[in-house]
Amino acid sequence: MLTCKKSFSNIHGNSTEAINFAYPHAKPTAFGILVAATLLTVCTLPVQAALPAPPSPVSEQSIQNTVWRLQNWTRPDNSIRAVPPEEIPATLEFASENTIIGYTGCNTISGKYSFPQDNLSIQTASMGRRACFTLPDSRFEREYARALGTIAQSRMLAGSPRRLQMILSSGERLEFLPLQHNTVGQANSALRVTQERIRNTKWTLKSWKPANGDMRPLPTGEKALSFNFFDQGRADGYTGCNAMQASYTFADGKLSIQPGVTTLMVCEETSRDPQGNRIRDNSSYILERDYLNALSQIKTADIQIASSTSQQLRLTLDNRDTLEFERSPGWMTEAFN
Structure with missing residues (x-):
């Protein structure tokens, strides 16, 4: 590496001074003047910033089991189209078996993805029918x-984090x-429950x-406990x-x-025991009573998003029990269409 120890402002273009600057003990010759001029040119070249890494192609291996959030939609004239906000994002998940699962900010869409001629292709097959009030x-x-x-073309843009461009x-x-740094099934940060995030959802x-750590037995299937927000x-x-x-309601969030x-x-x-005596089982009644009481004793509420679906x-709860x-x-479309 060339090191210039003398300020260039002290060199006024005199070839002898230039030679003395580069080689203090050399005599000025035509060759020496040429060398000195070359050295001065090298010393004064500006430092070039590192060029950004070029985009990389999208492959099935690089995109499988990843989830993405739509950030920008740019029209051909470079104007920007509004997209759903980060709180209720439009998403895209590349699941196993070449299945595509998306969310529009209101309804779920599904389909398949493939790579004909090494380019990403998506075929959407179905979309929910819920009426939407949160979309742009x-x-x-x-x-x-x-x-x-x-x-027509898909590619990964370099950066931290990298971006998927279509x-x-x-x-x-x-x-x-990438949605939550892109590992499907990885634990993600919690979102505070708001009216917009929970409206028209089924759970x-x-x-x-319970607070003591023992899991409470729950019915499944048709007897499963549920709650739906309209x-x-x-x-x-x-x-x-x-x-x-x-x-x-939401009061103070x-x-x-x-x-x-x-x-x-x-x-x-x-039921009856082996001797034929009737046995009463009040567990369903107790569970119902406790469930209704639990719903009225909420201390905090949040949503964990593992993927778009x-x-x-x-x-x-106030007693430190946790209900998940x-x-x-889907949704009961007849109620909203």
Whole structure:
């Protein structure tokens, strides 16, 4: 590496001084003047910034089991189209067996992906039918699904984090960021429950962990406990024995639920011991009573997002019990269309 120890401002273009600067004991000759001029040129070259890494092609191996959030949608004239906010993002998951699972910010879409001629191709097969009130405009869902089916070129853009870019046949550009650093099934940070995030969602209770750490047994299948959030603070659910109607509100950002039983099924069961004596089992009644009480004693509520279709609602109660619900697919479309 060449080191220049004398300030260039002290060299006024005199070849003798230039030679003395480069080689203090050399005599000025034509060759020496040429060498000195070359050295001066090298010393004064500006330092070039490192060029950004070029985009890399997308392959099946590089994209399988990754989840992405739509960040930018750029039109051919470089104007920006509005996309769903980060709180309710439009997402894209490349699942196993070449399955594509997406979320529009309102409905789920599904389909397949492949790599004909080494270029990403997506075929969307179905989309939910829930009415949407949180999207940038009413056409977004339809045009997002259309865009995914018209990819002309796909590539990974270097950076931290790297970005997935899709260039459509129309010249539009979709740019995605990895969702939670991209490992499907990896534990992700919790999102605070808000009215926008929970409205029009269905949940099934999967675990109930009391403060003492022992898991409480829960019914499954048709008897599973559930809770569903509608518009305008309306809700309903199932207690394992009876249907319920409920309401919910947000005060100072805190979720509050007011549940109530609407059917009058008898929740105790009877059986007989080997001697023929009747045995009453009140466990269903006790579970219903405790479930209704739990829903009215919520201290904190958050949502864990493992992928675009795997979400958990976690309720922590005043008594430190923890209830974890799994989001149910689909929705009762007749109520919203």
